[in-house]
Amino acid sequence: MKKIAVIGCGAAGMMAALAAANSGGSVTIFEKNEKPGKKIYITGKGRCNVTNACEVEDYFNYVKRNPRFLYSAVYDFDNRAVMDFFESNGCKLKVERGDRVFPVSDHSSDIIKTLYNAVVKAGVTVVFNANVLSVESSGGVISALTYSVDDDPITREEFDSIIVCTGGMSYPSTGSTGDGYRFAKDAGHSIKEPLPSLVPFEVKESWCKDLQGLSLKNVGLKLFLSDKGDTKAGNGTGENGGSKKAKKPKAVYDGFGEMLFTHFGISGPLILTASCHYEKDKLGKVFIDLKPALNEEQLDKRVLRDFEEGLNKHFKNVLGGLFPSKLIPVMIELSGIDPEKPVHEITKEERQAFVKLIKNLPMEITGTRGFNEAIITRGGVNVKEINPSTMESKLVKGLYFAGEVLDVDTETGGFNLQVAWSTGHLSGVSAAEE
Known part of the structure; x- marks a missing residue:
């Protein structure tokens, strides 16, 4: 059983952890906040535009940067799969104007609750108030991460795979403060300048x-x-x-x-x-x-x-x-x-x-x-340095990236959350494979 760390308990992070656990991995999520899904909570003005019900082939027309990079991820876990997941786990959805998908309740908290309950049910360990300090690699292979919880001493823990799902820099009050870019740079990755988008x-x-x-x-x-x-x-x-x-x-x-x-x-x-x-x-x-x-x-x-x-x-x-x-x-x-x-x-x-x-x-x-009013971040980890078939770094084996930390962004309408679901799912499955 592979030991997997997921950094970030947002949309991409929870989906990555769930996919990894369901694929046989032993998974721990490290979340800097005191609860999961803080950014999900405010999306869609608190209603959470879960995804878009457009035809899958049309989805890529709404991706502004690097749509081809997403082909494997989206076709592996598309909008229908996302909708089926929430519906089958008891969260009823509805489709509104522009094919925007929302929970019937109009409460983003129901999306968070459904996802988090599935994560816990799958046996994932979640560590809240965890400040991840560094991601370590040796000889081009991921090895460990260091973190502290509240005022506890710094802990170093070894992992077979680490999935970075830290988000971008938009709405920094939710915890998106660019940590993932630092982890990527330390691993040798280049970063496309992060800019506010949907702003x-x-x-x-x-x-x-x-x-x-x-x-x-x-x-x-x-x-x-x-x-x-x-x-x-x-x-x-x-x-x-x-x-x-x-x-x-x-x-x-x-x-x-x-x-x-x-x-x-x-x-x-x-x-x-x-x-x-x-x-x-x-x-x-x-x-x-x-x-x-x-x-x-x-x-x-x-x-x-x-x-x-x-x-x-x-x-x-x-x-x-x-x-x-x-x-x-x-x-x-x-x-x-x-x-x-x-x-x-x-x-x-x-x-x-x-x-x-x-x-x-x-x-x-x-x-x-600025980023305080931007819905998403444009820019991020250079996707030319990521394997689109697995979301694994081409530079460090066992290091994966998913969600807004990547240099991929879309128009409004649920398309950005679909990026998180699709890349999170693909990274989790890939990280758990022997």
């Missing part, structure tokens, strides 16, 4: 503060990236402000959904997904389409109709049917049209420019919020 944007425009708390549903968004200092960046209309021969810029992300204005910029599901495509060394601009169901010609007719119905009203008084009240002053200011101007005096050119503004509300990104 709100900070923007340059001060008017966003005036809209703080305003949520918009069913809007479109395009994200353009260009080199900093490039004045020919996309303007959201397919034009780049440069010469006629210049290539039209292409949006790196074009999505539809819900967003929220904040005191620092913009957030919400649509923004978080867009952040997967943002590059910090680029100039980023987003353009919000407030009326995605209408093209410009249709919207112009709609605006013209509203103008005709309020022909003798002031501009500021005919916009109630187009926007939430909080948004009206901002749209008037950005339009450049005098709010007191009678509607019948607004020129065709002014109206058409206003229509373009509605379809392309511009904002310049100055950065993202």
Whole structure:
């Protein structure tokens, strides 16, 4: 029976431990917190978006970095297997909009309880309040780890295999403080720079503060990236402000959904997904389409109709049917049209420019919020140094990595937790094999 250590009692860690124990291993989990699954508890706003019920072949379209690396892991333990596991262990699931899977109870604690009970039932030993200090290897083979529990003396314990499931750096209050990167570096691995992902944007425009708390549903968004200092960046209309021969810029992300204005910029599901495509060394601009169901010609007719119905009203008084009240002053200011101007005096050119503004509300990104507000970490252990068929290090035999510590990340919708389940399961099975 192989003696296996799992560092981290989160999604990847518990699944790895369970798979290893069910494959005949003697497994111990070392968890720095006082209880399991602290990060699972806050996922999906406390509801836990367990996975996504999309077709397995479509899953990889939502993986932003290194999707091919996940082929073996996902096909070995896919979303259906995850759903079957929870259902068969008494945690009923439901599928919501976008194929997002949640527990019927809407309580993430039920996911943690189900998983942890299965781990304990499989005979896994769990050591809480354990601070793992180092992972040791000798001659390219894993040998031991050192740890301390509370104020106890440092303990060194030998293991045949060690699985690192420490997570990334997002939500450090849950224990994700980058320990796994240190263990990987000590073993000779390279680390792709960890960055916040699925994270709100900070923007340059001060008017966003005036809209703080305003949520918009069913809007479109395009994200353009260009080199900093490039004045020919996309303007959201397919034009780049440069010469006629210049290539039209292409949006790196074009999505539809819900967003929220904040005191620092913009957030919400649509923004978080867009952040997967943002590059910090680029100039980023987003353009919000407030009326995605209408093209410009249709919207112009709609605006013209509203103008005709309020022909003798002031501009500021005919916009109630187009926007939430909080948004009206901002749209008037950005339009450049005098709010007191009678509607019948607004020129065709002014109206058409206003229509373009509605379809392309511009904002310049100055950065993202930090790890405290990021759902996941982008970057991590270089997957070129990991065997995708086993999750074992190519540098140190018996050392495995699973979950967010790896340089793999996805869009929102349950796809990231599926990374944890799949890589955790594969690493556990592989570590237990003789």
